[in-house]
Amino acid sequence: MNQKATSMTNSASQSPQAWIGACQVMAQPGKLRFWEGQALQAIAYAIVLARSPEDYKAQLYQSLQHNGLDLIRLGDVEPLLQRFKTRGMAQDLVQLARQATPASPVIFGRFQALEETEAKPSVPSVEEVSENPEIAHEYGSTDNSAADLRSDMDVEGPHNTPPASATPEPPQPQWPLPTLTELDWEAIQQQTTLLQQAAQLHHSAPFALWAIIDGANWPEIQQELEAHDPPHACLYSTLDEENRAMAPWLVKLDPDNPVTERFKEQDQINHSGIVFSSNQPIKALREHFRLFTMLWTPADDKSPIYYRFYDPRVLLDSLHILDDWKIGRLLQPIEQLYIPLSPLLGLAEHEDIDNSVDLFGDEYTYQGRILAVAPQAELPDGTVNSRKAFKVTEREFERFGELHGVRAERQLARELSGEFQLEFSTDSYRLAANMACTQGKSFYFTSQKQVRTLAQSYLLFGTDFPKGYPDIEQLMSSNELLNWQKRQALEEWIPKGIARRNLRNMPKMA
Helix, strand or coil, X not given: CCHHHHHHHHHHHCCCEXXXXXXXXXXXXXXXXXXXXXXXXXXXXXXXXXXXXHHHHHHHHHHHHHCCEEEEEECCCEEHHHHHHHHCCCHHHHHHHHCCECCECEEECCCEEECCCCECCCCCCCCCCCCCHHHHHXXXXXXXXXXXXXXXXXXXXXXXXXXXXXXXXXXXCCCCCCEEEEECHHHHHHHHHHHHXXXXXXXXXXXXXXXXXXXXXXXXXXXXXXXXXXXXXXCCCCCCHHXXXXXXXXXXXXXXXXXXXXXXXXXXXXXXXXXXXXXXXXXXXXXXXXXXXXXXXXXXXEEEEECCCCCHHHHHHHHHHCCHHHHHHHCCCCCEEEEECCCCCCCCCCHHHHCCCCCCCCHHHHCCCEEEEECCCCCCCCCCCCHHHHCCCHHHHHHHHHHHHHHHHHHHHXXXXXXXXXXXXXXXXXXXXXXXXXXXXXXXXXXHHHHHHHHHHHHHHCCCCCCCCHHHHHHHCCCCCCHHHHHHHHHHXXXXXXXXXXXXXXXXXX
């Protein structure tokens, strides 16, 4: 057998492996589009179980034709493992590759429509990478998949997305803080009824009560919607079940639908969603709020972050931070906004409300307490037709981080009080949380677990900790251990430290 024949035999006998490439496609006339909007073209990753690049292309072309798509352009094709070696492992690509089987060897990622003005970013993956997952969960984390996909394709011409900073944002005056009035569900229903009656008198569109519910904070919402089927819509376009489980849901709160009662019964400290009244139809509401699920920030001009405005904490922060024209755009279809009260909202600037909220109170004490939000200024026209028009400024972005830090400190103090019960005073919990959040950086303790362990140590051993404990002073200043190893060693030492502390404090014999 000659060398060429031997090579062909070896190639044919190789087991298929996952190959990846980025493809630009066009919908064939009259065929279904696999993306939102009217754009004719889109880009997507395609993972194919193949034996070679040629095998990849052949299977890809066949699959595209079967689905009514024409291939416009194909980027570089490489083994998925090779991509992970050069660019690092991406969890969403791992999950995509797991779906490929010999029976179904071609798997597409999310199709991103190529509009004339902008390429839409992808919907969130189930697992988002962040050093501090609690920050990513609350505010959202940067998803570079859209930017990576565009760079893989090297898309040129009118479809290219210009840098977010290309058009400077004009300076805008800061609007006064909104007025917060505490109501209950009965009062909210009465307000909605009055709006409905006024609409009837003026022969205008009827008002209804709506909620945007966070699937990440209320994991059972999909099952509730399937069981009781109120008017509802997902704010993400993905059909992937795992991604939809984390998605926000627009839901009409009909008084006679069980989902409405289920929502009211949710522990408000879980921050399951926001409520508002509007006379807009569900389609218009979905189209509007989908524009705000992504947020352009100074952190990255090419990749937006997920903007979880439907989390009560994030929304109230936004009302404190964003310029009036941005608030006007976000709240455009809303007649009245309601935020379920919790001790972890950013209420410090509203002393009349904050003083009535016990940070350390039982969860049931907040149930049914709702904040009605009314702006103190006349908001401008809320028209917005692109995500980039909503880019936040450097100072606004910094303020989001500052307010998150304040609430992270409050949450830590509350968690400490739950762990230690009545062993310490509420002031001690606040002080320990404050010191851990502010002094943790000097020990390079920045993750949630690290800061929490440090706060426990301040509570148990005093605010001058680790002074007086030479072995822990040496541990905390060590350059040989990683931060997570230091935290683990400190956690394991704490019981011994308590015994040593108690021994020191024993009364001396006469």
